[in-house]
Amino acid sequence: MDTPEAVDSEQQESPDDVSDQQQSPAPAEGAEGEVIIETRSLTKVYRDFWGRPKVRAVKALDMQVRRGEIFGLLGPNGSGKSTTIKLLLGLLFPTSGQALVFDKNSTDVSKNERIGYLPEESYLYKFLNAEETLDFYGRLFNMSAAQRRSRTQQLIDLVDLNWAKRRQLKEYSKGMTRRIGLAQALINDPELILLDEPTTGLDPIGTREMKDLIIKLRDQGKTVLMCSHLLADVQDVCDRIAILHQGELKELGRVDDLLSVQDVTQIQARGLTPEAEEEIRQVIERHQGELVTMENPSTTLEDLFLKIVRESDSASTAEMTEK
Amino acid sequence: MVVDPSEFITFNEWFPLAIWSYAKIVLLLLSAGLGICFAIAVVRHGPTEAIYIISRAVTGFFSRDGVQVSPRRVIALAQLAIKESLRRRVLVVFGVFVLVMLFAGWMLDVESDNPARLYLGFVLTMSNYLVLALAMFLSAFSLPNDIKDRTIYTVATKPVRPLEIFWGRVLGFITVGTILLVVMGVVSGIFVHRGLDHRHQVETTSADFDSELKRHSGETSRDAHHRHDFFVDEETVIGGEIIGTTDPIVKEHRHQVTLKEDDSLQIGRPQGSLQARVPIYGKLFFRNREGQAEDVGLNVGKEWTYRSYIEGNTLSAAVWNFSGVDETKFPEGLLLEMDIRVFRTSKGEIEAQIPGEIILRNPNPKPDADPARQACMPIPFAATEFAASEVFVGLDQLKFQDVSGQLKPLNLFEDLVDENGQLEVWIRCRERAQFFGMAQADVYLKAQNNSFWMNFAKCHLGLWMQMVLVVLFGVFFSTFLTGIVAMKATLATIVLGMFSGFLADVHSGEVAGGGPLESLFRNTTQQGVTTDLDVSEGTSAVMKTTDRVYLRSMMLISGHLPNYPEFNTIRKVAYGYDISHHIIARHMVITFGYFLVLSVMGYFVLRTREFAA
Amino acid sequence: MNRNSPFVRKVIYISAIMLLLFPLFVLGQPGSTSSSGGKLSRLRESYGLSQAQLGDIDPVSVSMQLATFGMRGVAVNILWDKAARYHKTEDFDNLSATLNQITKLQPHFLKVWEFQAHNLSYNISSEFDDYRQRYHWVKRGINFLIDGTHYNRDQPRILQNVGNFIGDKIGTPDERIQFRELFQEDIDFHQSLSLEEGIDTFSRRSLGPTGTPDNWLVSWQWYQKSENAVDPLGQRALGKAHLLFFTLKPKTLISFAIAIEDEGFLDEFGREAYRRAAEGWNELGNREIQTPVGISVRMNDIEIHRRAVRDYRNDIIAMAPAIFEEIQLEREKQLTKNEQEAMALPAAMRSMDQRRQADDAEFKLEITNEELIERFPDDLKLRAMELAAEASKKLELAYAAEYCRGTVNYDYFKMRCEVEQLKLATDARQAVRQADEFFVNAELEKARTGYERAWVMWGEIFERFPQLMDDPEAEILRQSVGNYESLLAQVEETIPADFKLRKLIKMYEMDRLPEGFDPTGGARSQ
Numbered sequence A: 001m002d003t004p005e006a007v008d009s010e011q012q013e014s015p016d017d018v019s020d021q022q023q024s025p026a027p028a029e030g031a032e033g034e035v036i037i038e039t040r041s042l043t044k045v046y047r048d049f050w051g052r053p054k055v056r057a058v059k060a061l062d063m064q065v066r067r068g069e070i071f072g073l074l075g076p077n078g079s080g081k082s083t084t085i086k087l088l089l090g091l092l093f094p095t096s097g098q099a100l101v102f103d104k105n106s107t108d109v110s111k112n113e114r115i116g117y118l119p120e121e122s123y124l125y126k127f128l129n130a131e132e133t134l135d136f137y138g139r140l141f142n143m144s145a146a147q148r149r150s151r152t153q154q155l156i157d158l159v160d161l162n163w164a165k166r167r168q169l170k171e172y173s174k175g176m177t178r179r180i181g182l183a184q185a186l187i188n189d190p191e192l193i194l195l196d197e198p199t200t201g202l203d204p205i206g207t208r209e210m211k212d213l214i215i216k217l218r219d220q221g222k223t224v225l226m227c228s229h230l231l232a233d234v235q236d237v238c239d240r241i242a243i244l245h246q247g248e249l250k251e252l253g254r255v256d257d258l259l260s261v262q263d264v265t266q267i268q269a270r271g272l273t274p275e276a277e278e279e280i281r282q283v284i285e286r287h288q289g290e291l292v293t294m295e296n297p298s299t300t301l302e303d304l305f306l307k308i309v310r311e312s313d314s315a316s317t318a319e320m321t322e323k
Numbered sequence B: 001m002v003v004d005p006s007e008f009i010t011f012n013e014w015f016p017l018a019i020w021s022y023a024k025i026v027l028l029l030l031s032a033g034l035g036i037c038f039a040i041a042v043v044r045h046g047p048t049e050a051i052y053i054i055s056r057a058v059t060g061f062f063s064r065d066g067v068q069v070s071p072r073r074v075i076a077l078a079q080l081a082i083k084e085s086l087r088r089r090v091l092v093v094f095g096v097f098v099l100v101m102l103f104a105g106w107m108l109d110v111e112s113d114n115p116a117r118l119y120l121g122f123v124l125t126m127s128n129y130l131v132l133a134l135a136m137f138l139s140a141f142s143l144p145n146d147i148k149d150r151t152i153y154t155v156a157t158k159p160v161r162p163l164e165i166f167w168g169r170v171l172g173f174i175t176v177g178t179i180l181l182v183v184m185g186v187v188s189g190i191f192v193h194r195g196l197d198h199r200h201q202v203e204t205t206s207a208d209f210d211s212e213l214k215r216h217s218g219e220t221s222r223d224a225h226h227r228h229d230f231f232v233d234e235e236t237v238i239g240g241e242i243i244g245t246t247d248p249i250v251k252e253h254r255h256q257v258t259l260k261e262d263d264s265l266q267i268g269r270p271q272g273s274l275q276a277r278v279p280i281y282g283k284l285f286f287r288n289r290e291g292q293a294e295d296v297g298l299n300v301g302k303e304w305t306y307r308s309y310i311e312g313n314t315l316s317a318a319v320w321n322f323s324g325v326d327e328t329k330f331p332e333g334l335l336l337e338m339d340i341r342v343f344r345t346s347k348g349e350i351e352a353q354i355p356g357e358i359i360l361r362n363p364n365p366k367p368d369a370d371p372a373r374q375a376c377m378p379i380p381f382a383a384t385e386f387a388a389s390e391v392f393v394g395l396d397q398l399k400f401q402d403v404s405g406q407l408k409p410l411n412l413f414e415d416l417v418d419e420n421g422q423l424e425v426w427i428r429c430r431e432r433a434q435f436f437g438m439a440q441a442d443v444y445l446k447a448q449n450n451s452f453w454m455n456f457a458k459c460h461l462g463l464w465m466q467m468v469l470v471v472l473f474g475v476f477f478s479t480f481l482t483g484i485v486a487m488k489a490t491l492a493t494i495v496l497g498m499f500s501g502f503l504a505d506v507h508s509g510e511v512a513g514g515g516p517l518e519s520l521f522r523n524t525t526q527q528g529v530t531t532d533l534d535v536s537e538g539t540s541a542v543m544k545t546t547d548r549v550y551l552r553s554m555m556l557i558s559g560h561l562p563n564y565p566e567f568n569t570i571r572k573v574a575y576g577y578d579i580s581h582h583i584i585a586r587h588m589v590i591t592f593g594y595f596l597v598l599s600v601m602g603y604f605v606l607r608t609r610e611f612a613a
Numbered sequence C: 001m002n003r004n005s006p007f008v009r010k011v012i013y014i015s016a017i018m019l020l021l022f023p024l025f026v027l028g029q030p031g032s033t034s035s036s037g038g039k040l041s042r043l044r045e046s047y048g049l050s051q052a053q054l055g056d057i058d059p060v061s062v063s064m065q066l067a068t069f070g071m072r073g074v075a076v077n078i079l080w081d082k083a084a085r086y087h088k089t090e091d092f093d094n095l096s097a098t099l100n101q102i103t104k105l106q107p108h109f110l111k112v113w114e115f116q117a118h119n120l121s122y123n124i125s126s127e128f129d130d131y132r133q134r135y136h137w138v139k140r141g142i143n144f145l146i147d148g149t150h151y152n153r154d155q156p157r158i159l160q161n162v163g164n165f166i167g168d169k170i171g172t173p174d175e176r177i178q179f180r181e182l183f184q185e186d187i188d189f190h191q192s193l194s195l196e197e198g199i200d201t202f203s204r205r206s207l208g209p210t211g212t213p214d215n216w217l218v219s220w221q222w223y224q225k226s227e228n229a230v231d232p233l234g235q236r237a238l239g240k241a242h243l244l245f246f247t248l249k250p251k252t253l254i255s256f257a258i259a260i261e262d263e264g265f266l267d268e269f270g271r272e273a274y275r276r277a278a279e280g281w282n283e284l285g286n287r288e289i290q291t292p293v294g295i296s297v298r299m300n301d302i303e304i305h306r307r308a309v310r311d312y313r314n315d316i317i318a319m320a321p322a323i324f325e326e327i328q329l330e331r332e333k334q335l336t337k338n339e340q341e342a343m344a345l346p347a348a349m350r351s352m353d354q355r356r357q358a359d360d361a362e363f364k365l366e367i368t369n370e371e372l373i374e375r376f377p378d379d380l381k382l383r384a385m386e387l388a389a390e391a392s393k394k395l396e397l398a399y400a401a402e403y404c405r406g407t408v409n410y411d412y413f414k415m416r417c418e419v420e421q422l423k424l425a426t427d428a429r430q431a432v433r434q435a436d437e438f439f440v441n442a443e444l445e446k447a448r449t450g451y452e453r454a455w456v457m458w459g460e461i462f463e464r465f466p467q468l469m470d471d472p473e474a475e476i477l478r479q480s481v482g483n484y485e486s487l488l489a490q491v492e493e494t495i496p497a498d499f500k501l502r503k504l505i506k507m508y509e510m511d512r513l514p515e516g517f518d519p520t521g522g523a524r525s526q
Helices: A015-023 A081-089 A109-114 A130-140 A145-158 A174-185 A204-219 A231-237 A255-259 A274-286 A300-322 B011-045 B047-065 B071-087 B090-107 B115-148 B151-156 B162-196 B412-416 B452-478 B483-498 B500-508 B516-525 B537-560 B570-575 B581-607 C005-028 C039-047 C050-054 C059-067 C072-088 C092-105 C110-127 C131-151 C156-171 C176-185 C187-197 C215-233 C242-262 C268-286 C299-319 C321-334 C337-344 C352-365 C369-374 C378-408 C410-420 C423-440 C444-464 C466-470 C473-490 C502-510
Strands: A035-047 A053-066 A070-074 A096-101 A115-118 A192-196 A223-228 A240-245 A248-254 B208-210 B215-219 B229-233 B241-246 B254-259 B265-271 B276-281 B283-287 B308-311 B317-322 B333-338 B341-344 B355-361 B379-382 B389-394 B399-401 B407-409 B423-429 B434-438 B443-450 C288-290 C296-298
Touching: A035 A081, A035 A223, A053 A081, A053 A223, A053 A240, A053 A248, A070 A081, A070 A204, A070 A231, A081 A096, A081 A115, A081 A192, A081 A223, A109 A115, A115 A174, A130 A145, A130 A174, A130 B071, A145 A174, A174 A192, A174 A204, A204 A223, A204 A231, A223 A231, A240 A255, A240 A300, A248 A255, A248 A300, B011 B047, B011 B581, B047 B581, B071 B090, B071 B115, B071 B162, B090 B115, B090 B162, B115 B151, B115 B162, B115 B452, B115 B483, B115 B570, B115 C092, B162 B452, B162 B581, B229 B254, B229 B265, B276 B452, B283 B308, B308 B317, B308 B423, B317 B443, B355 B389, B355 B412, B379 B389, B423 B434, B443 B452, B452 B483, B452 B570, B452 B581, B483 B500, B483 B537, B500 B537, B516 B537, C005 C039, C072 C092, C072 C110, C092 C110, C092 C131, C110 C131, C110 C156, C131 C156, C131 C176, C131 C187, C156 C176, C156 C215, C156 C242, C176 C215, C215 C242, C242 C268, C242 C288, C242 C378, C242 C410, C268 C299, C268 C410, C268 C423, C296 C299, C296 C378, C299 C321, C299 C369, C299 C378, C321 C352, C321 C369, C337 C352, C369 C378, C378 C410, C410 C423, C410 C466, C423 C444, C423 C473, C444 C466, C444 C473
Parallel strands: A070 A223, A070 A240, A115 A192, A192 A223
Antiparallel strands: A035 A053, A035 A096, A240 A248, B208 B215, B215 B229, B229 B241, B241 B254, B254 B265, B276 B443, B283 B317, B308 B434, B317 B423, B333 B389, B333 B443, B341 B434, B355 B379, B355 B423, B399 B407, C288 C296
């Protein structure tokens, strides 16, 4: 199969990326790399009070996340992303199938030693201040006082909340809460970080910083599983994505693979003279190619996403009409 | 003071029985729990998987979660619970307490004959209710709120064991309750002390000096709604001062009266209203009028059967068998305290008290002992009611009559106390057609007085244990119920625990009027509690059976819940009796027993609970 | 600044609240003994409005009622149950504490005060063996009731109850000698009654012969207080038993006189006591009392009414004497022969049968005003009917007065008070008393002469007031006459045939308790 080195869109100029690609080249599907998360036909059915199945939130999900990658779960609201993360964390129990984290059952508490979790909204104790919050979670990891002190300061610096560390969280803005939430997720220097909608409620700068941080974490060798319904986030930072819709896995693979259209080659260049352009045009013609466009490219993940959603919707409506 | 018969059982007698029934309950709970879980697992996952799941859960507890509890995590969670409690305005409870104390003077009967009892009963009961209410509210809402606010997500995704979540909460709320209880205890102590403290002056018009007896006597001024008579003998010199006393005891106390050098009399602070007597209880049985042994005496027609009566001037007697009587405890003689009730069938001499007599007797005399030396000559006393009156039997007071009819001295420890340290005390009524009434706790040997404040603290320990139990139940219920339901469940355990005695009485018919259905029917149709129900037999039978089933099940439940009144030792403190360490030990064991069971149950509930559901 | 602002705000709020509350405080400040209180309180006082009219407003009581959140009935029910349980288990301290709580919740419910006070004074006090403790609990019941009078100011019934407790509960039980003595010595109680309740315990009207306040006289003061309370409310407030209500006060003076004479004051003190009792009794006779049928009457007016009835009758007859005589003759003719014979004999000589016939005859001879007027000529009829109507009105009054007199045994007590003021009466009693003492001490000869001296005096009394013999007063002498008889039996004599008190012996032999007034008052209530 021909896999030309994709010319990635906007964000490729960051110098980190280069080093990252050198350190741990994004593993291809089915490629080498230790499996950190694995689900085996993972299914979750929500039941009503009488035990009758109500919602099938996740349907027979099979996926693997490997060490060192940023894995994105993508899907519209209610597609089962959050449920999957909660299943992986043991906050929910699978109806059938298995969720394994570090080769351990997701309900095993001891796996939490190596996990950091940033919930959808930062569910933190509002009556604590930043320091107390981090100290509290540090203690839950059985860290010594000295460790906790240094780690707390480190993280507060990292999320840049030093100026507000003595304030109760109820006085925090949404963005600050998010940051302290991230800090608590990192308190144990986790190997695996699960981020549930990491950029919701953040302003563009905050979003940018969050993304940078995620990539930085990956660069430090951590594995990141994040879910989002914001395509830009996923596209920007994820190495691989899984697209979920109505609890089913629709697509899984490397972001660039998923987005590359095999029979379409996109050319982008700067500073070409009209002559040069004409020359290229001719080259294409010479090879019996047809020039489609020669403009600034659009976000094609959106297209892909919408296509999947539409297909699956029409399939289900077809199913319904069949019935 | 009324003492429940169960209190006479020593810890050593109680413990084996308790452990046995505890083990039975634990086994029952265990098998029921496992059975139910297994059944659910079979339905969900099939039998093979079910066995695997159950065994994994059980081994998981013993290999990991049950043993690898990190104190640091528990303390962290406890501190969180404390902070949360403070945020939820625990101090309001303390405020209420202080407020109630401030206005307590309004509600308490200042003219009460036993102000110490009333004050102590009031403040301790108030502390009890407030602490229990606080424990209930704190413990029941905390975990459900965490789940509702989803703050539990960030905790449960840390390496926190379910047991740690449970214990963290429990420890936190107990700490809050403890601090509150200590502070309330100090405030109550000050309140009681100040409430009882008062001074008198000498009423000058009443002062009198008897030059023959060298005795000053008179009346004190009226303060705190009472006055005393007093006397000072010039010959009674204690510690270089001439000291007398007020007499008789008024409102549970006396004052020391000192004759100063300038011949003025000074009346001291009240003494004796706060005390902690250490009683040695004996085993009571009766002799009927023919002199035969019986378990209970006569009933003089009182509805309340706590006390039994003996008839005067017959062979009937009330006999207490005391053990552990030895010379080290009673070097100078026996100090008996008694509260004997009098029942007159004729008014008799109105101003005279009914005379009685005390006989000390050896329960198991040596076979070669002189029969005349097995019992002492009767020691007369006059019965006083509704107050413990002291009778001191000095060693040299014990006499027997030998063959010639002469009175000779007896040795208490050689002649009357048997080899096992047992001694019988017989009490008889001397007047014909009059009766003495008594219960086991009405006559006892008094070995010493313990510190009142120590006893006060011990009582708070009982309150503390009740608080711990409520917290345990509250946190346990909150592991699987929403806040308000958990609170109601906790309240139900308290109510059931408090009224288990009442339930039993309704069931047995001791409390007339029938169960809920029957009494509702009687109420609405205005039928008296003692009349036969005015309905067809069928309806009546249905009603009574339903009530019976209901009461039975309630009794079954309440029988396994902590019996809160048992932990309540307020009466002992109020009446001035030491709380025995047997009782405290028993309560501690019970509390610990609940702690274990509820911890394990809480663990399994949390373990099987989806926090995000 | 940011951090401080909530605090500053709170301070401002609190000060604002305080500021707003201040006028409320000034206006609504409850009155107390030292100050007349705020504006509202003064207004209430002057208009006699709201609860303040009923009695003291007790902040505890009000806040406790509020604290039950409208569940007062339930709370009270629980407390009553608790009280019953404490009573059963003889936990009297808690019982009395619970009673206080009940009355805090139901302060204006008179029956609660009355019932529980009775519980304390009568039921609980009798649980104790020591008479001093019994007295103590009797007093607690009284104090409880007095407390009730504060919450229910000017309620005659509860005030009267206090009098009743102080009088009868202390003065009539078996241990009355001890109780009365304890009461007399209870200076603290006297002081509190005098200072807090405005009862003049130290005035001459309250002091007994020993110079200390006497329970009967103090109870009289309370009855007086209850009578004073009647006036503003009108007799309506008394319900139906008006007569009984007003009788208690004079009766307590009689009880006082009996009590001190029992205790040996058979001298000027005793006679003075009866003088006062007679005054009181007379006052009762002059009081207009509403009978259950709704007529107001004075018992002393009975003679006036009867005379009026007679006068009207005579007036009617005088209008047409001929018609009257005519009817009389007609009637006489209707009598049977036997009846005529019976009527001819003097009353004392009639046989049993004749007596009945005479009754019948009298009935036949009776001419009512209506029968008489029927025969009147028309020009006289109207005037006669007017007179007859007046007469029947007066007759009704006379009947009402008679009914009242009968109910309270008015005539007997009137006479008794009169008799007992005589020196002869006290001397007679003194003589019997002395003789009884001799008898008890087995000094038979002295006893005999004593008794015989006493019988002479008693004979004289009974001669002058023969009705006394029929009345229970004789009961007191019964025991002494019995003593005398057994004394004579020891010297093998019998009571002489001319013994003036023979009737008493008959009563003694029949061993019948005379009905009616019990000299010990309400000892039965024990």
